[in-house]
Amino acid sequence: MRLILLGPPGAGKGTQAQRIVETHGIPQLSTGDMLRAAVKAGTEVGVRAKAVMDAGGLVSDDIVNQIVAERVLDADCAKGFILDGYPRTVPQAKALTDNLKSKNLALDAVIELKVDEDKLLQRIEKRVADTVAAGGAVRADDNPESFRKRLVEYREKTAPLSEYYADEGQLKVLDGMKPIDDVTAAINAILVKS
Numbered sequence: 001m002r003l004i005l006l007g008p009p010g011a012g013k014g015t016q017a018q019r020i021v022e023t024h025g026i027p028q029l030s031t032g033d034m035l036r037a038a039v040k041a042g043t044e045v046g047v048r049a050k051a052v053m054d055a056g057g058l059v060s061d062d063i064v065n066q067i068v069a070e071r072v073l074d075a076d077c078a079k080g081f082i083l084d085g086y087p088r089t090v091p092q093a094k095a096l097t098d099n100l101k102s103k104n105l106a107l108d109a110v111i112e113l114k115v116d117e118d119k120l121l122q123r124i125e126k127r128v129a130d131t132v133a134a135g136g137a138v139r140a141d142d143n144p145e146s147f148r149k150r151l152v153e154y155r156e157k158t159a160p161l162s163e164y165y166a167d168e169g170q171l172k173v174l175d176g177m178k179p180i181d182d183v184t185a186a187i188n189a190i191l192v193k194s
């Protein structure tokens with residue numbers, strides 16, 4: 001099963017992806033996580049990406065396309081994967097389609113979590129509070145200023161993906177404001193059919 005989760009920052013993509021990992025046994029490929037790991041490890045990609053990420057901007061298509069193209073070749077992706085935070089631009093979506101086609105593969109589903117943008121800042125604040133309470137490290141871009149920039153990037157560059165995948169006949173839209181368990185149930189209902 002090859003699946004994309006779409007939605008603005010704070011929509012719950014990461015939370016839902018983790019649940020799908022558990023129930024379906026396929027890995028979550030989060031370009032954000034991969035880039036944060038590269039920043040932490042101080043790789044060339046990490047050094048190039050850090051300032052853009054901290055400010056809430058988008059890392060170049062070339063960098064993320066390459067990261068994903070390499071990652072999907074790993075053995076744990078043989079049965080499929082959930083893409084979380086990728087693609088984020090129409091050129092990335094086209095690159096993904098070409099990449100999968102070259103391997104005779106295709107996506108099974110594209111699920112968009114629709115959310116009330118006014119509530120997103122509160123969700124991010126809660127994520128920060130929960131992380132601090134659990135003794136974890138807060139993301140450098142989980143602050144109001146970077147968050148606003150991430151939302152602008154989403155509206156300008158990522159929201160057009162809904163139309164792209166709707167045109168491809170692959171888009172399913174869910175209410176991401178429902179309780180977490182309800183969203184999970186709705187996702188599973190889609191996955192059973194695909």
Ligand code: AMP
Pocket residue numbers: 009030031032033035052053054056057058059060061064084085086087088089092141150
């Ligand atoms: P995320 O964890 O998905 O919220 O991503 C955190 C940050 O990593 C984003 O704000 C971007 O700076 C960068 N990033 C993650 N995925 C992508 C992508 N597909 N394209 C460009 N930048 C990305």
